[in-house]
Amino acid sequence: MTGSSFEKFNYALRPAKNMERKMFCEALARLSRIAGLATYRYIGFGAIGFHDFCLFHQRLGIREMVRIEGNLKARNRIARNKPYSCIQMKWGMSHEVLPILKWSKRAIVWLDYEQPLDEKKLSDIALVASSLRSGSALIVTLPADPGPVDANLDMRTKRLADLRSQIGKKHMPSDVEGSQLAKWGLATVLRRIVANLIETTLSDRSAALDAANKFHFDQLFHFHYADGKQMMSFGGLILNGRDGTKLAPKHFEDLTFYRPNSDAYLIETPLLTWREIKRLDEKLPRSAPDVARPSWIPEDERKKYGRVYRYFPSFSEVEN
Amino acid sequence: MAKSIATKNKLDNAMLIDAMPTKELFIEMLTRDIALIPAITDLVDNSADRAKRVKGDGSLINYWARVSVSPDEFSISDNCGGMTIETARKYAFRFGRPLGAPFVKHSVGQFGVGMKRAIFKIGRKFRVESTTTESRFVVEVDVDVWARAPKWEFEFTELDENAKHESTETGTKVTVTRLHPDVADKFAQDSFVTELRNELQSRLQDPISRGLATTLNTLPVDAEPMMILSHPKLAPAHKTLKYAKTNLKLVSVKLYCGIGRSSNRSEERTNAGWHVFCNGRLILEGDKTDVTGWNSDADSLSIPGFHPQYNNLRGFAYFDSDDPARLPWNTTKTGLNTDSPIYRAVKLEMMKLMRPVVDFLNKLKDEKQNKDDPDEMGPLEKLVDGATPIALEKAPTRPVFTPPVTKAESKPCEVQMQRIQYDMPYDKVIEVKKALRARSYKEVGAGTFDYFYHAEVK
Numbered sequence: 025m026t027g028s029s030f031e032k033f034n035y036a037l038r039p040a041k042n043m044e045r046k047m048f049c050e051a052l053a054r055l056s057r058i059a060g061l062a063t064y065r066y067i068g069f070g071a072i073g074f075h076d077f078c079l080f081h082q083r084l085g086i087r088e089m090v091r092i093e094g095n096l097k098a099r100n101r102i103a104r105n106k107p108y109s110c111i112q113m114k115w116g117m118s119h120e121v122l123p124i125l126k127w128s129k130r131a132i133v134w135l136d137y138e139q140p141l142d143e144k145k146l147s148d149i150a151l152v153a154s155s156l157r158s159g160s161a162l163i164v165t166l167p168a169d170p171g172p173v174d175a176n177l178d179m180r181t182k183r184l185a186d187l188r189s190q191i192g193k194k195h196m197p198s199d200v201e202g203s204q205l206a207k208w209g210l211a212t213v214l215r216r217i218v219a220n221l222i223e224t225t226l227s228d229r230s231a232a233l234d235a236a237n238k239f240h241f242d243q244l245f246h247f248h249y250a251d252g253k254q255m256m257s258f259g260g261l262i263l264n265g266r267d268g269t270k271l272a273p274k275h276f277e278d279l280t281f282y283r284p285n286s287d288a289y290l291i292e293t294p295l296l297t298w299r300e301i302k303r304l305d306e307k308l309p310r311s312a313p314d315v316a317r318p319s320w321i322p323e324d325e326r327k328k329y330g331r332v333y334r335y336f337p338s339f340s341e342v343e344n
Numbered sequence: 345m346a347k348s349i350a351t352k353n354k355l356d357n358a359m360l361i362d363a364m365p366t367k368e369l370f371i372e373m374l375t376r377d378i379a380l381i382p383a384i385t386d387l388v389d390n391s392a393d394r395a396k397r398v399k400g401d402g403s404l405i406n407y408w409a410r411v412s413v414s415p416d417e418f419s420i421s422d423n424c425g426g427m428t429i430e431t432a433r434k435y436a437f438r439f440g441r442p443l444g445a446p447f448v449k450h451s452v453g454q455f456g457v458g459m460k461r462a463i464f465k466i467g468r469k470f471r472v473e474s475t476t477t478e479s480r481f482v483v484e485v486d487v488d489v490w491a492r493a494p495k496w497e498f499e500f501t502e503l504d505e506n507a508k509h510e511s512t513e514t515g516t517k518v519t520v521t522r523l524h525p526d527v528a529d530k531f532a533q534d535s536f537v538t539e540l541r542n543e544l545q546s547r548l549q550d551p552i553s554r555g556l557a558t559t560l561n562t563l564p565v566d567a568e569p570m571m572i573l574s575h576p577k578l579a580p581a582h583k584t585l586k587y588a589k590t591n592l593k594l595v596s597v598k599l600y601c602g603i604g605r606s607s608n609r610s611e612e613r614t615n616a617g618w619h620v621f622c623n624g625r626l627i628l629e630g631d632k633t634d635v636t637g638w639n640s641d642a643d644s645l646s647i648p649g650f651h652p653q654y655n656n657l658r659g660f661a662y663f664d665s666d667d668p669a670r671l672p673w674n675t676t677k678t679g680l681n682t683d684s685p686i687y688r689a690v691k692l693e694m695m696k697l698m699r700p701v702v703d704f705l706n707k708l709k710d711e712k713q714n715k716d717d718p719d720e721m722g723p724l725e726k727l728v729d730g731a732t733p734i735a736l737e738k739a740p741t742r743p744v745f746t747p748p749v750t751k752a753e754s755k756p757c758e759v760q761m762q763r764i765q766y767d768m769p770y771d772k773v774i775e776v777k778k779a780l781r782a783r784s785y786k787e788v789g790a791g792t793f794d795y796f797y798h799a800e801v802k
């Protein structure tokens with residue numbers, strides 16, 4: 025939520041992030057089984073480009089949007105980049121703003137963090153999980169880069185100690201070992217921490233409720249991707265028993281990226297030229313999943329493309 | 345035939361093992377976990393409960409409860425209606441509420457131990473006298489004698505089942521004599537009497553404010569309403585929750601959290617934190633522990649540990665139910681059952697309400713620390729200082745406490761600031777101060793920082 029990423033490079037050119045957004049969008053459109061999406065609210069952080077706001081407004085028709093922005097330095101510039109009038113700016117850090125928002129509407133909340141998980145962020149997540157109405161969606165994105173290796177240190181011990189000091193002892197699963205924190209291991213552990221937190225919060229929240237009103241979390245997303253640094257996105261629906269019968273896991277099973285557990289979906293970006301993309305598109309989806317042709321394009325790239333072509337950013341689509 | 349039954353009984357008896365508790369152990373257990381003041385408070389709760397049985401949630405005017413303590417004798421008398429012979433016979437003297445005991449809607453009595461425990465806590469001899477419009481009885485017990493007798497029974501000393509009494513004559517009086525030596529000592533101390541008065545005042549503020557005239561050693565105990573600062577910008581957060589479950593009575597919960605100010609420092613400390621009430625009875629006063637979410641390891645939402653900077657935080661939680669068994673209190677009514685499902689859910693809401701207040705008080709502290717002139721108040725401090733305390737139920741509320749945005753905060757182009765603090769040898773600092781022609785140490789810090797920044801960074 026620091027909003028500083030736009031200073032590094034254009035957010036829209038982060039292809040995996042771009043695809044991730046569209047995947048969220050495709051899955052969340054199914055919330056209409058519970059209530060029309062026009063009745064939903066979107067709460068997000070976003071960068072200078074407001075890409076998620078544009079997409080959710082255009083594709084889902086959400087008209088009430090709140091952007092929490094802590095980058096007061098760029099206040100004027102960000103406000104001037106607001107693409108639609110229905111986006112309301114709330115200035116301040118998420119841990120200050122979230123507790124004073126109204127939660128009476130169903131909402132899609134995307135806590136798209138650019139800084140590593142810490143106690144404040146955990147508290148944000150718990151607050152949102154304890155406030156969202158049934159039929160809402162919560163997505164959490166976190167950096168999950170295990171960081172550079174220092175040959176002079178025992179990386180297992182260091183990574184474990186770093187994680188523990190960042191998130192605090194109480195959130196640390198007792199059986200995590202330092203050796204599990206390399207490569208995508210950190211991302212997997214982060215998913216678990218966030219999932220546990222949401223589960224405990226919902227259990228406290230539901231403690232005194234009848235079965236039909238008890239809240240549960242149906243996980244939809246567990247993404248790993250790296251446009252630069254490694255990232256992890258975790259998300260799903262907060263539902264009570266009644267809404268759970270209207271929108272159940274089975275309604276998402278057809279989505280290739282649907283992940284209801286600790287298995288992650290790796291969003292991979294194929295490296296292709298514009299011409300190559302056009303050639304591959306002509307044969308898709310019939311050529312999927314093998315995408316055997318044309319042979320002059322490397323097989324690996326062909327296959328990757330076959331998996332994500334519906335979400336892959338095309339140049340004409342670059343957002344500004 | 346008769347012979348065979350006799351042998352059978354004998355056989356049965358031979359198979360039995362005696363597990364009857366001894367009365368002394370029982371008395372010991374019962375009284376160990378309660379302090380003297382909460383025990384006495386329990387007795388006043390009973391008077392109030394009896395009055396409520398007639399008046400429900402209405403006014404308790406014309407009812408009184410009089411407590412008197414002295415080194416020789418303790419007594420409490422009330423005119424709240426008395427107990428019937430049937431109640432005395434079947435329920436009032438039982439240890440624990442038997443199934444089927446009638447209950448008073450919205451009562452404070454639930455467990456069926458309060459009166460007995462209080463008596464045992466205070467002394468070894470007691471007398472209970474009670475008059476209703478139709479009956480009157482007296483039970484007088486020497487606990488030393490009773491404890492030696494095997495049977496778990498008391499006996500009526502006087503019993504009048506068909507008498508007519510004016511309603512003005514009805515009521516109950518509990519007298520305890522042969523006080524425990526330590527209790528007698530306490531009852532002789534002024535400081536104890538003051539403490540008891542303060543506790544009765546806060547714990548029973550609901551029945552007292554509704555009219556139950558309560559006295560301690562003939563002096564009235566006044567209700568002390570809960571106060572909160574009232575100002576449009578500081579309006580306390582308020583939330584109502586309802587917990588319904590099929591076949592069970594509803595529990596409704598009212599939460600408030602905002603800013604308060606007390607007239608003196610020691611009160612400030614007591615008043616800060618959460619006040620939790622169950623059916624009007626104050627259970628926790630100014631709680632600052634993990635029970636109400638402070639610095640809790642077990643909770644998902646993080647609230648810092650209590651610190652004097654939060655002295656202005658006021659939280660109020662009122663749990664009400666017609667069925668007292670649904671409330672999250674413990675038997676001594678001095679603490680909460682934090683495992684209760686309702687309390688788990690409510691605690692989460694309490695923490696949510698208190699977060700913005702905690703944030704505001706952190707900002708207030710920052711403001712106080714960072715001001716240049718110690719005598720001048722910053723905008724937040726001015727706001728708190730200028731607001732007036734009013735009774736909680738009269739205060740306008742909002743769904744969430746929305747910390748005011750002050751001028752300084754909303755400067756158009758704000759740069760995020762970081763405070764730096766450090767110590768340097770005094771002589772050197774004076775030298776630098778001269779060299780910089782600085783007027784304050786703050787300027788010394790800023791000047792040296794700027795110098796380095798321009799020379800080495802930009």
Ligand SMILES: Nc1ncnc2c1ncn2[C@@H]1O[C@H](COP(=O)(O)OP(=O)(O)OP(=O)(O)O)[C@@H](O)[C@H]1O
Pocket residue numbers: 386390391394422424425426427431435436437441452453454455456457458459460516
């Ligand atoms: N002052 C009184 N006036 C009328 N009835 C009384 C009075 N004091 C006690 N009783 C009767 O005696 C019963 C037992 O009182 P006791 O305080 O031991 O238990 P309780 O109030 O039912 O529950 P708890 O242990 O939670 O206080 C009460 O339920 C009530 O019926």
Ligand SMILES: [Mg+2]
Pocket residue numbers: 386389390452453454457458459
């Ligand atoms: Mg009682």
